[in-house]
Amino acid sequence: MHTSLQPKTNIRLLVIWSVVALSVAVVASPTPWLFLGSGMVLGACAGIIQLRALRESSRALLAAQSTIEVRRALSSSRSGRYYIYTFWFSMAVLLALAFYVFRGRAFVGLLAGYSAFAFMRELLTLRGTFELHRLSTEQRE
Numbered sequence: 258m259h260t261s262l263q264p265k266t267n268i269r270l271l272v273i274w275s276v277v278a279l280s281v282a283v284v285a286s287p288t289p290w291l292f293l294g295s296g297m298v299l300g301a302c303a304g305i306i307q308l309r310a311l312r313e314s315s316r317a318l319l320a321a322q323s324t325i326e327v328r329r330a331l332s333s334s335r336s337g338r339y340y341i342y343t344f345w346f347s348m349a350v351l352l353a354l355a356f357y358v359f360r361g362r363a364f365v366g367l368l369a370g371y372s373a374f375a376f377m378r379e380l381l382t383l384r385g386t387f388e389l390h391r392l393s394t395e396q397r398e
Contacts, residue, residue: 311389
């Protein structure tokens with residue numbers, strides 16, 4: 258199973274994205290609440306869909322050894338394809354919103370939005386990585 262599907266990696270990413278989101282919230286002036294909130298809502302939607310995709314594609318994901326194989330495994334299920342579409346749609350929305358609201362400082366809005374998005378997605382898929390880990394250990398026994 259690829260390391261991106263391990264609970265340890267998921268927990269590390271949760272910490273990283275929470276630190277980034279909190280740092281942007283503290284440092285940016287004005288605080289980009291719109292982006293943090295939008296990112297959290299979009300990330301929650303994507304996380305729910307990705308969790309379902311992890312469950313639907315568990316066999317293929319357990320066999321995946323590279324990021325390309327993980328993407329291929331996710332793309333093999335309907336929920337996985339919906340997740341990928343949701344991810345890119347969310348990024349387009351956050352990018353457009355960042356350029357519309359912040360214009361010259363769009364990076365700040367995009368960073369706030371993406372970090373909140375990634376945090377929520379990782380939080381909601383944490384259970385799925387533990388399920389995959391459990392299935393992986395059962396397979397080895």
